[in-house]
Amino acid sequence: MVAFEGVIQHFFHSIVLLLNVLSIFIILVGAFFSVIKLIRERGTDFSSVLHKNKYIKAYLGSYILLSLEFLIVADIIESIINPTFQDIIKLALIVLIRTMISYFLNKEISEFSDD
Numbered sequence: 001m002v003a004f005e006g007v008i009q010h011f012f013h014s015i016v017l018l019l020n021v022l023s024i025f026i027i028l029v030g031a032f033f034s035v036i037k038l039i040r041e042r043g044t045d046f047s048s049v050l051h052k053n054k055y056i057k058a059y060l061g062s063y064i065l066l067s068l069e070f071l072i073v074a075d076i077i078e079s080i081i082n083p084t085f086q087d088i089i090k091l092a093l094i095v096l097i098r099t100m101i102s103y104f105l106n107k108e109i110s111e112f113s114d115d
Contacts, residue, residue, distance in 0.1 A: 062109060
């Protein structure tokens, strides 16, 4: 039975690692596409650039939000694997911080869509 638990823990640790890597990949893809959009808009007039920079910022923010969601899932799975009190407190703080970041990023993105 202990060997089976070890296999299960190893499997879920691999999933957590995959989710963390996926999160990093999502941020890098978003940053890459945002830089491409920024370079394309470089030659336009100033007022248009300000509006498009807000759009690009919101575009990148959406990738960051998606990445944060994957990180929260990874942290939840990790705390289920290792349910110590310290891990649960750590998870609660991480989820709280990431949720606050997500809230403010989402608010900023929605403000752009109201323009």
